[in-house]
Amino acid sequence: MYIARHPLSPLDFNKDLTRLWFVKAMEVRTGGLWNTTNKLIVVRCPAETLIVSESGERIGYVDGNEINEIPGAAVFQFCDEEFFTLPMDLSYTVTITGLGAGEADVSVIIPTGLNMVSQYSYEGMPLEDDSTIRFISSPNEPGGEATTSFGETYEPNEVPVTISGDTDCARRLRSDFNHNGRVDFFDFATIANRWLKSCSAPNWCERTDLTYNEWVDFSDLDIFIESWLWEKPRSDLDYDCDVDFSDYALLANQWLGPPGVPSADVAPDAGDGIVNFKDLATLADHWLEGTTP
Numbered sequence: 192m193y194i195a196r197h198p199l200s201p202l203d204f205n206k207d208l209t210r211l212w213f214v215k216a217m218e219v220r221t222g223g224l225w226n227t228t229n230k231l232i233v234v235r236c237p238a239e240t241l242i243v244s245e246s247g248e249r250i251g252y253v254d255g256n257e258i259n260e261i262p263g264a265a266v267f268q269f270c271d272e273e274f275f276t277l278p279m280d281l282s283y284t285v286t287i288t289g290l291g292a293g294e295a296d297v298s299v300i301i302p303t304g305l306n307m308v309s310q311y312s313y314e315g316m317p318l319e320d321d322s323t324i325r326f327i328s329s330p331n332e333p334g335g336e337a338t339t340s341f342g343e344t345y346e347p348n349e350v351p352v353t354i355s356g357d358t359d360c361a362r363r364l365r366s367d368f369n370h371n372g373r374v375d376f377f378d379f380a381t382i383a384n385r386w387l388k389s390c391s392a393p394n395w396c397e398r399t400d401l402t403y404n405e406w407v408d409f410s411d412l413d414i415f416i417e418s419w420l421w422e423k424p425r426s427d428l429d430y431d432c433d434v435d436f437s438d439y440a441l442l443a444n445q446w447l448g449p450p451g452v453p454s455a456d457v458a459p460d461a462g463d464g465i466v467n468f469k470d471l472a473t474l475a476d477h478w479l480e481g482t483t484p
Contacts, residue, residue, distance in 0.1 A: 232285065232297065232298065232299050232300070232328065234285075234287055234295065234296075234297050235295065235296040235297070236287065236289070236293055236294065236295035236296065236318055237289070237290045237291045237293050237318075238287045238288055238289050238290055238295060238318060239251070239252040239253070239254075239255070239287070239288045239290060240252060240275075240285065240286070240287050240288075241253060241285075241286045241288070242275065242277065242283050242284070242285050242286075243283065243284045243286070244261055244277075244281050244282070244283055245281055245282045245283070246281075248260040248261045248262075249261070250264050250275050250277060251275065261277055261278075263277070263278055264276060264277045264278075279330065280330055281330075282327060282328070282329035282330070283327070283328050283329075284325065284326075284327050285297075285325065285326055285327070285328060286323055286324070286325045287318070287323065287324040287325075288321060288322070288323050289318030289319050289320055289321060289322045289323070290320065291318075291319070291320060292318070292319050292320070293317075293318055294314075294315045294316060294317055294318065295313075295316045295317075295318050295324055296312070296313065296314050296315070296316070297312070297313040297316070297324075297326075297337070297347075298310050298311065298312045298313075299311040299312075299328055299333045299334045299347065301333045309333075309349055309350070310349070310350045311333055311334030311347035311348070311349050312347055312348050312350065313326075313334070313337050313345045313347050314348075316337060316339055316343070316345055317339060317341060317343070318339075322339065322340045322341065323339070323340045324337055324338070324339050324340075325337065325338055326338070334347035334349070359417075359432075360431060360432035362401065362414050362417065362418060363418040363421045363423075363432060364423070364430060364432070365398065365401055365414075366378060366401065366414060366415050366418035366421070367418075367421075367423070368381040368382070368397065368398055368399065369381065372422060372423040372425075373420070373421070373422045373423070374415070374418045374419055374420060374421045374422075375420065378415070379415070381397065381399060382399045382407065382411065382412070382415055385397060385399045385407045386407055387406065387407060387408060388406070388407050389405055389406055390405050390406065390407060391405060399411060401414045401415065402414065424477050424480040424481050425457055425473060425477055426438055426442075426457055426470075426473055426474040426476075426477040426478075426480075427477075427480075427481065428441045428442065428453050428454075428455055428457075429441060429453065430453070432481050433479070433480065433481030433482045434474060434477045434478055434479060434480045434481060434482070435478075435479060435482055438474060439474065441453065441455050442455040442466060442470060442471065442474055445466040446466055446467075447465065447466065447467060448465070448466060449464060449465065449466075450462060450464070450465075450466055455470055456470060457470050457473050457474075458470050458472065458473040
């Protein structure tokens with residue numbers, strides 16, 4: 192499960208830079224976001240979000256303090272937006288507590304295929320200081336009825352969403368099994384070690400079943416060969432296989448501060464803990480690398 196919190200316009204995976212980065216980065220981190228048992232919840236409002244699992248473990252914010260008690264869960268921050276990753280095979284109670292007067296929009300996004308998700312959206316739910324909105328998200332009912340402390344109830348609207356096609360970039364990123372930015376002999380050893388093995392979600396043979404046909408076979412090797420010795424541009428911060436204005440925007444957002452997620456601290460090789468002129472010079476050196484004229 193993924194959870195994010197930010198006062199933004201309605202979710203648009205195909206146009207919003209934040210969501211585009213999120214999809215690409217989380218696909219790399221999880222080995223294929225839309226082929227695992229993960230889901231995304233986006234909360235947009237001035238509020239604190241706290242998620243409690245069916246066993247009582249928590250992740251989120253209490254009095255401005257971040258907590259994480261759920262095994263396998265993690266928190267990612269991008270600009271003013273927080274992303275919480277959690278296993279999807281459990282039920283969670285999501286509580287949104289207002290930090291001021293306003294309205295909350297909530298989306299629950301469930302992967303339904305390689306490039307498709309179902310989005311359950313709640314819109315215009317009222318919040319005031321210390322008022323709450325609460326709903327349960329379970330494996331069988333991702334978007335349950337939401338109830339506010341004012342006694343109002345909201346049912347989500349379900350909308351199918353297409354994420355992206357299986358592009359050359361996506362295939363190259365998937366072929367980099369160890370996430371070192373290159374498709375090389377280390378990756379070849381990984382696919383060779385799982386050759387002709389049967390696979391299933393969510394692991395897909397450590398992601399080596401590139402075609403998701405439940406076998407590591409010649410169809411996967413064909414994709415791997417197409418990506419052989421490919422190297423991700425060093426300043427490609429948003430994982431779209433090129434260096435352009437979206438990468439510059441990420442760097443500018445972290446300028447003269449500590450690196451964020453994704454990190455713009457690309458120079459020197461291991462980074463130096465600050466985003467500065469070294470990183471800008473590296474981006475300039477790679478400017479428009481990977482783009483199509």
